[in-house]
Amino acid sequence: MKSSVITFPGSNCDRDMDVALKKFGFKNKMVWHADAELPKSDLVVLPGGFSYGDYLRCGSMASKSKIMQSVINFANSGGMVMGICNGFQILVETGLVPGVLLRNKYLEFICKNVFVKINDKKNKYFKNVDNEVLEFHIAHNEGNYFCTNDQLKEIEDHNQIAINYCDENGKIEDQFNPNGSLKNIAGIFNKEKNVLGMMPHPERMIDTSLSGEDGSLFFKNLINNLK
């Protein structure tokens, strides 16, 4: 399986993603934001970080960079595109997934482990994952998902919510919502479910010595689903 990770100026989880993808069997290539063409890929990842310093709106500058036209075309033709953290922010700016990401409710950066409940498994990202609940890791300042009522209806009608913040038993309640996201939304698909944007970092959960192993589970499953 071939994957590509895009490096924008200010990306800082690009290497971590490269390490994770390779660990689980992807042949990964790093792609520079100013390139025009994507290499042949089965998966494209927009990594976390602070692209362009997040000085305008998070992700907005990066969404206009040269490579993004190819990424958008790739996604529109059914290619798998995953945006993590800042990558999710870039995805919402391109419009590939609906909604926006506001500042966290308590206006503070949060770095910690969270539990997420998988809402939909009829897609290549979560198909065949045995668990209902995964322990992931978040590290962000702007992860507070928001959209209009009309958008929310459409999202729910199409079952586009990928994961929700919850407790270890899968209970989705306000007290387990780390950043104030609407409906505890932690990740969301496009309608076709080939594009996934999510705040948690599975690439930081690939080793028992780190924060945990549920990221390993996610990547192992992902590469199998793509085969």
Add this chain to the structure above:
Amino acid sequence: MIVNEQVAVDHGLKKDEYAKICELLKRTPNITELGIFSAMWNEHCSYKSSRLHLKKLPTKGKKVIQGPGENAGVIDIEDNDAIVFKIESHNHPSFIEPYQGAATGVGGIMRDVFTMGARPIANLNSIHFGSPQNKKTKNLLRGVVHGIGGYGNCMGVPTIAGQTSFDSSYNGNILVNAMTLGLVKKDKIFYSKAAGLNKPVIYVGSKTGRDGIHGASMASASFDEKIEEKKPTVQVGDPFTEKLLLEACLELMAGDSIIAIQDMGAAGLTSSSIEMASKGNLGIEINLNKVPCREMKMTPYEIMLSESQERMLIVLENGKEEHAKKIFDKWNLDFAVIGKTTKSKKIELYFDEEKVADIPVNTLVENSPMYDRKWKNAKLPKKNKIKKEDIKHLKIIDVLKKILANPNVCSKEWIWQQYDHTVMGDTIQKPGGDAGVVRVHGTDKAVAASVDSSAVYCWAHPLTGGKQVVCESFRNLISVGARPIAITNCLNFGSPENEENMGEFVECVQGIGEASEYLKFPVVSGNVSFYNQTKEEGIKPTPAIGGVGLIKDYKNMITMEFKEVDNLVLVIGKTEGHIDQSLFARNILDAKNGPPPEVNLFNEKNNGETLLKLIDNNLIKSAHDVSLGGIITAVSKMCIKGKKGINIKKPKYLINEIEYFFAEDQGRYIIEINKKDFKKVADILHKNAVHFDELGTINENELYINDKTKVTIDELTTSNKSWLTNYMSK
């Protein structure tokens, strides 16, 4: 502008210093030259009050590749890997403007590290605030934490450990010390020593603005009521540009174009160019019209003294300009050839085709002032005797809860959760333990780092305090299973012109020196911050020690949380019952006098090394050093983190319960072992003449004391975790 004695005094120079400048130059300096002298000769850059004493610190060792004098220290961690590290203060700017002050402190120290070719892999910090009741404290704390996070998070470097304290002596002068560790190949370390004639001098990074002019001079003066007016001297950070600068520099460093490189930190272009010239015994000629400026009509004076952030000065090999420019263009950074190296041994500046400065380099560096300031020796205070009636009404559990909720002991999760501590995917011990630990990427090795200070001990007796801080750093590294290698120090003190403050400095440095010599834990880098005072009110002496150690196989790392029910818990090291200057004495008895706990370097070393032996033999399940709040506080924290309880019993010593549980004697650790290993462990401890107590056995979820009183761990957890969150949300 005409330069005279008054102008020099306004620049922070003393009258005799100005006379010396005129004598060295054999003429009156012009304003640009005066600015340069004032920047190089201030306390912050010249170390004029401290140099004499710093010379006494042990700086050499088998593992030391580079000691003090470069941008940062470098130590060998085997297999051609080396760790570059340093700690630095940003106290004054952080008090004036907490967010930017703290942010640029973090940015500055990371630049010091990657200037040497190392990729930063971990950040730490030591931050100290006034009393929680002081009306400024909350905003300063919030601003500093946001600033540290804002910069470090954006750079993508994990913040893995730190220390936060509150004390009214910081009411008018907070401390913000930032430390960075970087990883480099031993044969790819870059230095700041220029070499060769007519080599191009390159400016890269951000453009120069009017921010931070005279920052270093500001950092060399005391505060008064006009402090707010100094806001313009605080630099503004741009972590995004620094991230680009980091990547661009490392890309250029992969080749062989660079002769010397130096970041523009305190005193900006002035100190960076002069340092490179001085180390290379060369001259440097700069055309200031070529310096990229972000503001119109900047004068030579402003360009030379600006402390705009995210800038570097590089001496390149001839003919490598195009290659280097391409890299900086790729990262959208300014790149300009602004001058060349010369044989003149002078710093020669041109602006609008006129020579605007012409100063022999040695007058700025070797001939800078050095003072043997007067200082007062501090006597060891007399021990207090605890009166029975003072303690007989105290219930241990109540006292313990109070101590766990004390601002200096309580959980600092509210702070470190705002720092990205997991980016780079190698953090195997997060904040909240004895030391932070990161793996050396792609290897089995891991590096542990901790930062410590004990202002109360240093205040009570500077010599003992200085020793104690080094020992505490040593212990924290050993507690996670790391072999201590070297330290960096950030020496935060009041005015060196005050004999008592100067005495605190001299004796703390002596203590640090003695301990680091004995423990073979040399000082490889550091920084001095004097004038931490508002008007006449100085801070408690606060040397912060950043220690670094190596774990050869990261799978053998130790953490502090209790692991398993029925395991045995021992105390390593003798408890003498030293209560003076303990958290218990100061906060429960409200007693402020007496000596700090005695430091016995032999025991310290022997206990630590023996614990490492136990760890090497896989006999240790968890470990934690005993510090503030004594044995019972240390044990409680292990319970809280491990979500386990313990039955503890005071051994049959002559000292009473309170003394046993709350004393802050040094050289002690709590360890957890499997019952079946007890004999092996006891043998090793006996063989090495290490005293130990059998403290108790781990249970499910309660702290039982002497079979009499008990409390649930949930209750202790609430005491420990709620203070800071509640304080910040009020």
